[in-house]
Amino acid sequence: xxxxxxxxxxxxxxxxxxxxxxxxxxxxxxxxxxxxxxxxxxxxxxxxxxxxxxxxxxxxxxxxxxxxxxxxxxxxxxxxxxxxxxxxxxxxxxxxxxxxxxxxxxxxxxxxxxxxxxxxxxxxxxxxxxxxxxxxxxxxxxxxxxxxxxxxxxxxxxxxxxxxxxxxxxxxxxxxxxxxxxxxxxxxxxxxxxxxxxxxxxxxxxxxxxxxxxxxxxxxxxxxxxxxxxxxxxxxxxxxxxxxxxxxxxxxxxxxxxxxxxxxxx
Amino acid sequence: xxxxxxxxxxxxxxxxxxxxxxxxxxxxxxxxxxxxxxxxxxxxxxxxxxxxxxxxxxxxxxxxxxxxxxxxxxxxxxxxxxxxxxxxxxxxxxxxxxxxxxxxxxxxxxxxxxxxxxxxxxxxxxxxxxxxxxxxxxxxxxxxxxxxxxxxxxxxxxxxxxxxxxxxxxxxxxxxxxxxxxxxxxxxxxxxxxxxxxxxxxxxxxxxxxxxxxxxxxxxxxxxxxxxxxxxxxxxxxxxxxxxxxxxxxxxxxxxxxxxxxxxxxxxxxxxxxxxxxxxxxxxxxxxxxxxxxxxxxxxxxxxxxxxxxxxxxxxxxxxxxxxxxxxxxxxxxxxxxxxxxxxxxxxxxxxxxxxxxxxxxxxxxxxxxxxxxxxxxxxxxxxxxxxxxxxxxxxxxxxxxxxxxxxxxxxxxxxxxxxxxxxxxxxxxxxxxxxxxxxxxxxxxxxxxxxxxxxxxxxxxxxxxxxxxxxxxxxxxxxxxxxxxxxxxxxxxxxxxxxxxxxxxxxxxxxxxxxxxxxxxxxxxxxxxxxxxxxxxxxxxxxxxxxxxxxxxxxxxxxxxxx
Ligand SMILES: Nc1nc2c(ncn2[C@@H]2O[C@H](COP(=O)(O)OP(=O)(O)O)[C@@H](O)[C@H]2O)c(=O)[nH]1
Numbered sequence: 128x129x130x131x132x133x134x135x136x137x138x139x140x141x142x143x144x145x146x147x148x149x150x151x152x153x154x155x156x157x158x159x160x161x162x163x164x165x166x167x168x169x170x171x172x173x174x175x176x177x178x179x180x181x182x183x184x185x186x187x188x189x190x191x192x193x194x195x196x197x198x199x200x201x202x203x204x205x206x207x208x209x210x211x212x213x214x215x216x217x218x219x220x221x222x223x224x225x226x227x228x229x230x231x232x233x234x235x236x237x238x239x240x241x242x243x244x245x246x247x248x249x250x251x252x253x254x255x256x257x258x259x260x261x262x263x264x265x266x267x268x269x270x271x272x273x274x275x276x277x278x279x280x281x282x283x284x285x286x287x288x289x290x291x292x293x294x295x296x297x298x299x300x301x302x303x304x305x306x307x308x309x310x311x312x313x314x315x316x317x318x319x320x321x322x323x324x325x326x327x328x329x330x331x332x333x334x335x336x337x338x339x340x341x342x343x344x345x346x347x348x349x350x351x352x353x354x355x356x357x358x359x360x361x362x363x364x365x366x367x368x369x370x371x372x373x374x375x376x377x378x379x380x381x382x383x384x385x386x387x388x389x390x391x392x393x
Numbered sequence: 394x395x396x397x398x399x400x401x402x403x404x405x406x407x408x409x410x411x412x413x414x415x416x417x418x419x420x421x422x423x424x425x426x427x428x429x430x431x432x433x434x435x436x437x438x439x440x441x442x443x444x445x446x447x448x449x450x451x452x453x454x455x456x457x458x459x460x461x462x463x464x465x466x467x468x469x470x471x472x473x474x475x476x477x478x479x480x481x482x483x484x485x486x487x488x489x490x491x492x493x494x495x496x497x498x499x500x501x502x503x504x505x506x507x508x509x510x511x512x513x514x515x516x517x518x519x520x521x522x523x524x525x526x527x528x529x530x531x532x533x534x535x536x537x538x539x540x541x542x543x544x545x546x547x548x549x550x551x552x553x554x555x556x557x558x559x560x561x562x563x564x565x566x567x568x569x570x571x572x573x574x575x576x577x578x579x580x581x582x583x584x585x586x587x588x589x590x591x592x593x594x595x596x597x598x599x600x601x602x603x604x605x606x607x608x609x610x611x612x613x614x615x616x617x618x619x620x621x622x623x624x625x626x627x628x629x630x631x632x633x634x635x636x637x638x639x640x641x642x643x644x645x646x647x648x649x650x651x652x653x654x655x656x657x658x659x660x661x662x663x664x665x666x667x668x669x670x671x672x673x674x675x676x677x678x679x680x681x682x683x684x685x686x687x688x689x690x691x692x693x694x695x696x697x698x699x700x701x702x703x704x705x706x707x708x709x710x711x712x713x714x715x716x717x718x719x720x721x722x723x724x725x726x727x728x729x730x731x732x733x734x735x736x737x738x739x740x741x742x743x744x745x746x747x748x749x750x751x752x753x754x755x756x757x758x759x760x761x762x763x764x765x766x767x768x769x770x771x772x773x774x775x776x777x778x779x780x781x782x783x784x785x786x787x788x789x790x791x792x793x794x795x796x797x798x799x800x801x802x803x804x805x806x807x808x809x810x811x812x813x814x815x816x817x818x819x820x821x822x823x824x825x826x827x828x829x830x831x832x833x834x835x836x837x838x839x840x841x842x843x844x845x846x847x848x849x850x851x852x853x854x855x856x857x858x859x860x861x862x863x864x865x866x867x868x869x870x871x872x873x874x875x876x877x878x879x880x881x882x883x884x885x886x887x888x889x890x891x892x893x894x895x896x897x898x899x900x901x902x903x904x905x906x907x908x909x910x911x912x913x914x915x916x917x918x919x920x921x922x923x924x925x926x927x928x929x930x931x932x933x934x935x936x937x938x939x940x941x942x943x944x945x946x947x948x949x950x951x952x953x954x955x956x957x
Pocket of ligand 1: 404406407408409410411412443445534535536537538570571573
């Protein structure tokens with residue numbers, strides 16, 4: 128087995144474990160490359176019969192092409208998709224003008240909390256990777272969130288031998304992270320190997336491309352001529368620019384993402 | 394080639410983070426921003442550039458100066474990719490160290506050349522051996538502080554070798570280096586003219602990652618059974634061995650036999666006829682038994698797993714509450730879950746001091762113990778020595794994983810030790826336990842046998858042990874149980890109740906093998922009378938001093954012992 132085979136097998140094992148051990152389950156689909164790989168792995172794990180819905184927390188500020196892509200792929204694959212927006216926050220006028228972190232908290236963190244409550248999810252599958260940034264590198268595969276959705280990263284259970292946290296009080300939920308061991312490069316190599324249809328915003332146009340996707344207002348492009356999978360892979364092998372460098376909210380303060388995540392951000 | 398998972402352990406401040414930082418720095422695996430940041434800290438505080446800081450992902454850690462949780466870092470050499478798990482050395486964070494180390498292919502034990510082997514060096518080495526990590530390397534760090542002395546290196550290396558030997562571990566290699574100076578990490582150094590072994594990086598690249606799982610027997614624990622269409626798909630990950638369409642298989646614990654008709658797939662391009670260790674598969678079998686999660690599939694001709702509702706295991710405990718006799722926990726082994734009650738704690742070992750205690754009632758946080766569990770149902774499993782994946786488990790206390798363990802053996806009956814039985818009569822004896830004086834801890838220890846042993850009339854008994862030497866003919870007088878056993882020609886001659894015992898002029902001993910100072914029928918009767926009159930422990934001690942020889946048949950030997 129090569130590394131991609133191993134990663135695939137491990138992620139499938141995790142997805143099946145989540146389905147078997149957690150009650151009500153949903154998978155976050157952010158339209159980006161990671162959660163699209165996750166969607167693909169779920170199809171493989173359950174032989175094309177994914178037994179849980181996909182969830183998209185729509186901030187109404189996403190790049191329009193993302194929404195078009197979302198609706199088209201959902202229809203093609205025939206998946207069950209829940210789209211949720213924190214309308215209270217939208218009506219209150221949530222925007223980066225309140226501060227980017229506050230905007231993220233309202234539209235994404237709060238939006239996410241609302242779906243969890245509304246549908247009573249016990250488990251939420253999320254495509255975060257350990258190599259994305261510091262606080263994610265501390266994550267567990269099955270990571271508990273309390274009734275307030277907060278994450279106590281100083282007191283996490285050990286994850287021995289693929290035995291995950293499957294016992295927790297009612298009202299808590301588990302964030303399941305099947306892609307935790309993958310790197311950005313693994314993701315792209317897997318996309319190439321499996322021929323996974325991916326949104327074209329990642330490919331260079333006029334010398335610029337998105338490396339990570341988010342809200343239109345807070346996501347910048349990077350300088351790049353990579354307009355094919357091969358070129359993206361070649362580019363990643365040599366770059367030393369951080370993956371989330373284009374994500375403005377992270378740069379608000381050094382521990383921005385850690386703060387957001389403690390409160391329930393993905 | 395796939396990725397190699399490695400872990401660095403060792404006493405706090407012996408230099409794990411520095412060595413890892415160095416490795417990443419010298420293999421150019423870090424973004425420039427990180428290096429600049431650490432340089433800035435050094436400039437601002439006026440201190441030296443700390444390679445250890447390169448790893449700190451969290452603000453809290455930098456403030457405390459210790460690593461809170463394991464961090465996982467990737468880097469690659471020309472040969473392959475690596476995943477480093479940085480296990481913390483701080484006492485309180487044992488569980489993180491275990492979490493990290495449990496999944497490693499190889500481990501590096503960092504020992505400070507000046508300070509030598511310390512408490513956590515031993516504790517971590519002990520845990521690594523318990524976790525079944527076979528490839529253990531030793532890094533003797535801070536050689537710059539001892540003037541790159543070969544002699545000092547030899548001393549530290551010998552110390553650690555002796556200790557590891559007591560754990561039945563032979564280190565793959567012992568490397569002298571300096572994390573700070575970068576000597577022997579990625580480049581050889583003039584300072585080590587006396588050292589001809591490879592650098593750390595050369596050593597890493599030479600570690601074989603040949604997957605021993607592949608050739609072995611099939612073990613496929615059932616993870617789930619799906620019925621999305623008319624087929625019943627058994628899902629699971631192959632832990633060892635391989636399978637193909639048409640193979641005859643058995644499903645344990647029941648041992649039902651059937652054969653594989655199909656391997657399920659999603660897209661046409663994933664279609665296949667066979668699969669092997671590591672793969673997550675879906676199989677369809679000819680006979681639709683009621684298969685369920687937790688069962689283990691093997692090929693029909695394979696050595697079957699053990700089936701039992703009792704097992705003996707080494708357990709390390711991380712829970713807030715003590716693990717104690719009589720309590721029940723959820724035991725999760727591969728995909729099985731079963732209620733497990735602690736029947737007996739044979740002994741405990743304090744993971745810090747390695748002090749052991751026989752016949753304990755509870756296991757404290759950070760303790761390791763040898764325990765007999767009684768399971769609510771019979772399950773299929775393996776001895777850890779044979780198959781790791783189906784021979785290890787975690788224990789859940791309430792909502793939390795509170796311990797981990799490895800199976801030493803299936804236990805067919807309750808743990809009783811050595812038993813002499815004659816029909817209805819059955820007596821326990823500690824005749825074959827070993828007694829010795831531990832030269833390191835400076836105390837006497839009695840070490841119980843771990844297997845149940847049953848002796849009936851006609852059975853031969855062992856007469857020589859490490860600390861005992863019995864004659865061929867003697868009688869055992871069991872005062873508390875009111876029984877006797879006569880041994881003739883090193884065989885059990887008769888077993889009976891004390892009231893039926895007839896004194897003979899022959900060596901006598903009690904159930905622990907202590908000689909009895911009695912030489913006539915009268916004095917034997919007097920001995921029994923006095924025993925019945927005992928009212929407190931003080932009188933018991935006086936009685937014992939009057940009547941027993943500690944060393945008539947036993948010899949107190951000197952010994953050292955770190956391990957179970
Ligand atoms: N002189 C010297 N000091 C070292 C060396 N390696 C580490 N240190 C120092 O030892 C201290 C502890 O190192 P660190 O890597 O944080 O230890 P850890 O607790 O094992 O991760 C730090 O102050 C390091 O600068 C070495 O090779 N030589």
